[in-house]
Amino acid sequence: MKQFLIIALCATSLTTLAPAMTEAAQIKRACLASDRSAATRDRCKCIQRVADQALTNKDQKTVAKWFTDPHQAQELKMSKSARDDALWERYQNFGRMAQAICS
Structure with a gap:
């Protein structure tokens, strides 16, 4: 019985962590x-470490798309919304940090 509970706990932990693991290293x-x-x-790998410090998982998901479609970044930059402005500021901060640390 004890072994069954341990296995069940481990399985529950893995299914809880699975979404986070699949989202990890998006920038890398x-x-x-x-x-x-x-x-x-x-x-x-270095850029991903900086992203983990400077950007939320949601930010990283958005920014990762910019590698294949830089026009999305330009659209966000030109946006007038406060939320987009805040993301652009975080992205610029991330870029400066990555350049300083990973160059």
Whole structure:
């Protein structure tokens, strides 16, 4: 019985963590998939570490899309909403940090 409870607890923990694990490293994956010559494994890993500090998971999901469609970033930058302005400010801060740390 004790073993069954431990297995059940572990299974419950894994299913709870699964969404977070699938969302992890979005920036790193997008970086590695880009056609930029500077997108090395080490640099993309470093950029992901900075993203984890500077951006929320939701921000990272949005920013990761910009690697394949930079026009989305331009649309957000030109937006007049306060929420978009706040994301753009966080993104710029992230960019400055990544450049300083990962270059």
